[in-house]
Amino acid sequence: MSTSIIIYINQYCFSSPKKSKHSLLEVMEDQHIEVNYQCRNGFCGACRMQLLKGKVIYFCEPLAYLAEKSILPCCCRVEEDVILSFCLD
Numbered sequence: 001m002s003t004s005i006i007i008y009i010n011q012y013c014f015s016s017p018k019k020s021k022h023s024l025l026e027v028m029e030d031q032h033i034e035v036n037y038q039c040r041n042g043f044c045g046a047c048r049m050q051l052l053k054g055k056v057i058y059f060c061e062p063l064a065y066l067a068e069k070s071i072l073p074c075c076c077r078v079e080e081d082v083i084l085s086f087c088l089d
């Protein structure tokens with residue numbers, strides 16, 4: 001059984017430990033991926049991304065508007081391999 005999760009974001013691909021305590025935003029920052037953010041707490045929506053495949057789990061309730069398949073990486077963790085996009089189209 002794998003102990004890591006694969007994360008694809010546009011041209012980036014990297015792994016992260018399963019059961020990480022870090023938010024997806026923090027995981028992306030660790031990879032030096034430039035991500036928009038402001039509140040880091042699910043209020044502003046600045047970090048919004050599109051989840052194309054996979055699953056995330058929220059550790060705090062996102063209060064910003066979320067269209068279908070949109071996620072807020074500041075307040076969620078990756079649960080399984082994911083494909084994400086910065087583009088919200």
Ligand code: FES
Nearest residue numbers: 038040045047074
């Ligand atoms: S940084 Fe504000 S909702 Fe993520």
